[in-house]
Amino acid sequence: MKPLRIFTLLLIAFTSFSFTASSGLPEDFKKLLDRNKMSYIPAEGYAEVPVIANDQMEYEYAVKHKTVALEVRYAIRPMDNEITEYKKWLKNKPKGSTMINPDNLYEALFQTTLLNISGGNLPEIGPFPPAAVKSEFNADWGASSITTAHGGFAGKYKYCFAIALNKKGVGNAYIFFMANDQQLITDHFEEAFHSLKFK
Template identity: 35%
Template sequence: MKKVSLLLLTIFIVSSANAQSAADSTLQKFSALLDETGMVFKKPEGTIQIPIVKNMQMHYEYAVKYADKPLEIRYAIASLKDRVDEYNEWKKNPKPGEIRTDPNTLAKSMAYVVALNVGGGAMDKSIGFNAFPPQDVKAEFGADWGGTSIIPVKNTSFGTDYKWCLMLVLHKNSVADSYVFYLTDTREHLNGLLKDDAAMVAFYALKFKQ
């Protein structure tokens, strides 16, 4: 009996150590991406880091969840540096008839594609987009453009048990696009969270350096 108990304890310790190692690795990669894109992040008070859910809809780098609220928040950052560098290099000597698009002009269309993917991949006219006034998004997030979408989430590997998502999009020219996903189970909970002081503080957890 003692041997069995010791074996179970050993398995538990190893599993806990592996889980902690994975969490540390995720945080390190996320921190490196923040440094690369000139962003700052403050983990919302009352949240704990949770594992990344592998899915086919939208990759993200970091996630937290509240213990006392039906709310999970996922963070994704897409650096624009390589694409902008490639585009600027192409502009120096474009080939006849070849057309390329400035990556900085694609933020809105990319946001819609991400929203469709998160929602389940099908066209959904209910997915709108509310853009922030330019002066506000600059002052509050250090971004050049941004806004929010409310997305009904279908049964996907991204949504898992969640049914609604508030997506915050931020774009800074030639630097990065970031996406923050606030996931919850009902529209009523989503509406309530928009009036929750702690959740609103969390809304500003990720931003570009001023």
């Protein structure tokens, strides 16, 4: 029996040769990918669009479908600095001080991201099967959620389908599919679904 791929599970939820690209990408985005030990696999039929400055969720790179009104945005969040500070704290542990292991914050960070994007509403989050997220993204944890988008992050779009990925000891990454029609997301998200992968 073939394993059920994550995008197949997501299609169910909605209805109730690749290469790594580095040339042509913004330098800041490439540096973040390197720090987060990730590969970016471009989706066919998409073109780069400007990043929109906003107060809800910063992201570093975006592409738009060439024929339909669907945009995909990428936010890369390495944890190298936080992990270094945590290791320093573990060695000293000043009396009375506490510090949370950055490796344990991935779910809370995704919840915060969704709260910011949605204008304060926390939508349902669907974790990916551990074996599938490991096989498809080389990640230790992943999840998805769909919500209405608000504020500057929304721009001209109404809906946001968000994917979160985490690799222990490395960092987090987020993919946002933006559209005014949820059916567009359902029809096209698979094209860019595997565009990020941990090495």
